[in-house]
Amino acid sequence: MRPNLRSGPNLLRMPLRAIALAALAALLSGCVAAVVGGTAAGVGHDRRSWTTVISDRNIQASAYDNFNKDKELALKNNVSIVVYNGVMLLAGEVRTEELKHRAEQRVSGYEGVRRLVNEIEVREPEGFLSQRRDNTITAHVKTALLDIVDMPGFDPTRVNVTTVHRTVYLMGLLSHEEADRVTEIARNVAGVEKVVRVLEYQD
DSSP: OOOOTTTSOOGGGSOHHHHHHHHHHHHHTTTTGGGTOSOOOOGGGOSSOHHHHHHHHHHHHHHHHHHHTSHHHHHHSEEEEEEETTEEEEEEEESSHHHHHHHHHHTOOOTTOOEEEEEEEESOOOOHHHHHHHHHHHHHHHHHHTTOOSSTTOOGGGOEEEEETTEEEEEEEEOHHHHHHHHHHHHTSTTOOEEEEEEEEOO
């Protein structure tokens, strides 16, 4: 994320400590995670450790980078990669079983990944309008989770939401009660056809 040198502060006059703190704040606020969507929760609200949050984001960015080197996969198919607490989710659409296997091979073997969940469908990928609709569904699910105000300690930013082909994938560290409530809310959002829980439980 490049700074705007015209409208931002004069970096040459800023102490090195201030620059370092600004860079760290930008990282923790989700600049890295913004590339791939989902919920970029602040570290202070996250149930993952600080080192796990950074590790997940680094693995995710590296996996996308490696995936994008295969131009057939990157340009002619639709695959999302999400990493949360060492669990990597692949979701989307590719045209053949060989491409599905190739996609998994492209992102396998990262240190820090405890489990890889391959939810890629073999089918003709849908176009831009479908992806925009999926993004809208994700936004609506996140907004709907804000209505959970009667569960002590629940924080909707701890739920990572990804939508592909009208299927909502939920990731996070939740209690079973929280997971059931979140799933029920997601199922009732307009346009959602299926909810898949890729969750880990604290109880």
